[in-house]
Amino acid sequence: MIPHNRPFITTDDIAAVDAVLRSGWLAEGPAVGRLEESFKVLFGGGEACAVSSGTAALFLAIKTLDLEPGCLVAIPSYSCSALLNAVIMAGARPRIVDVRTDTFCIDPVALEAQARDAHCVIAVHVFGASADVAALKTGGRVVLEDCCQSLGGQHAGMLLGTSGAAAVFSFYASKIVTGGQGGLVWARDREFVERVRDYREFDGRATYAPRFNLQMTDIQAALAGSQLTRLEDIRARRAEIARRYLAALPDGIKAQVGLLSGHRMAHRFVAVAPDLSSRERLREHMRSAGIECTVPVEKFELLHRYWNLAPAAFPAAESVSDTTLSLPMHLCLTDDEIAFISSTLQQFRT
Numbered sequence: 279m280i281p282h283n284r285p286f287i288t289t290d291d292i293a294a295v296d297a298v299l300r301s302g303w304l305a306e307g308p309a310v311g312r313l314e315e316s317f318k319v320l321f322g323g324g325e326a327c328a329v330s331s332g333t334a335a336l337f338l339a340i341k342t343l344d345l346e347p348g349c350l351v352a353i354p355s356y357s358c359s360a361l362l363n364a365v366i367m368a369g370a371r372p373r374i375v376d377v378r379t380d381t382f383c384i385d386p387v388a389l390e391a392q393a394r395d396a397h398c399v400i401a402v403h404v405f406g407a408s409a410d411v412a413a414l415k416t417g418g419r420v421v422l423e424d425c426c427q428s429l430g431g432q433h434a435g436m437l438l439g440t441s442g443a444a445a446v447f448s449f450y451a452s453k454i455v456t457g458g459q460g461g462l463v464w465a466r467d468r469e470f471v472e473r474v475r476d477y478r479e480f481d482g483r484a485t486y487a488p489r490f491n492l493q494m495t496d497i498q499a500a501l502a503g504s505q506l507t508r509l510e511d512i513r514a515r516r517a518e519i520a521r522r523y524l525a526a527l528p529d530g531i532k533a534q535v536g537l538l539s540g541h542r543m544a545h546r547f548v549a550v551a552p553d554l555s556s557r558e559r560l561r562e563h564m565r566s567a568g569i570e571c572t573v574p575v576e577k578f579e580l581l582h583r584y585w586n587l588a589p590a591a592f593p594a595a596e597s598v599s600d601t602t603l604s605l606p607m608h609l610c611l612t613d614d615e616i617a618f619i620s621s622t623l624q625q626f627r628t
């Protein structure tokens with residue numbers, strides 16, 4: 279079976295982790311500092327704070343906004359439970375919004391209809407596609423960019439993550455750059471990130487304030503930092519895979535829009551079938567050839583369903599979860615495997 283995902287680890291990555299293991303310092307230390315510096319270089323300034331996960335980064339970014347208790351934070355339905363968890367943990371109230379059927383990102387029109395009074399919006403750049411941050415900012419809303427699936431991608435010449443109040447990243451095993459686990463908050467506003475850091479540094483402080491251990495280890499940071507040096511190669515290889523799959527799309531099957539536009543980081547290649555039954559047949563067609571494909575967000579995972587809201591108010595998220603299938607898109611794939619996946623895809627008849 280060709281796996282849907284698999285972390286790509288080079289001998290340089292192993293050497294970077296090995297050096298930490300031999301150094302006598304495993305907890306948060308110099309490698310975490312170097313990872314944060316690398317993000318400042320990548321983003322041309324600002325400040326970065328590495329934490330234990332993408333969810334922790336989201337939680338800390340929302341918390342650091344100092345919203346009034348119970349303040350509304352808009353989140354897209356088509357995303358993971360981490361968003362809902364982070365909003366609730368930070369003491370805010372989630373307001374779930376439908377998405378666009380072409381980008382799968384939060385829909386600015388639905389935002390006006392479903393969360394007009396939200397002070398803050400979390401813009402997830404889904405599978406690398408860019409959410410419309412400018413439109414989401416309408417009316418002075420604060421936008422947090424969730425770049426867990428778009429690290430290094432650009433839109434209209436701007437790095438994703440540089441248009442909102444702050445950006446969050448994840449280094450989970452299936453992400454673009456991994457440390458096994460881990461996360462990071464970046465913002466141009468250095469003082470904002472220093473408040474995030476203050477919360478993370480819970481130990482040995484002169485005065486007490488509620489803080490928490492959300493630290494990343496140097497082992498994780500060394501791995502993520504080593505992978506980050508290959509970001510441009512990772513982007514180019516993913517774009518190459520996307521190009522090959524797009525050229526092989528059979529009649530009736532589409533893909534998420536913009537996979538090759540600009541300088542996108544294609545985190546996943548998501549095919550779109552006309553309906554649920556053809557999506558299931560496509561999945562079976564691939565599986566029987568030994569290719570593992572997954573449904574990126576299952577219907578029961580849609581946030582409006584977790585929150586017990588009527589599905590009828592979220593037609594786009596419902597439809598996207600019914601019709602999408604994610605194909606293997608990772609750096610362990612060989613050219614032969616990519617050719618095999620492409621030809622298998624091409625042979626499908628809707």
Ligand SMILES: *Cc1c(COP(=O)(O)O)cnc(C)c1O
Nearest residue numbers: 331332333360402426427448450
């Ligand atoms: C992975 C992911 C998260 C959560 O990151 P973890 O490191 O797994 O906690 C949040 N948002 C999005 C869009 C993600 O893809």
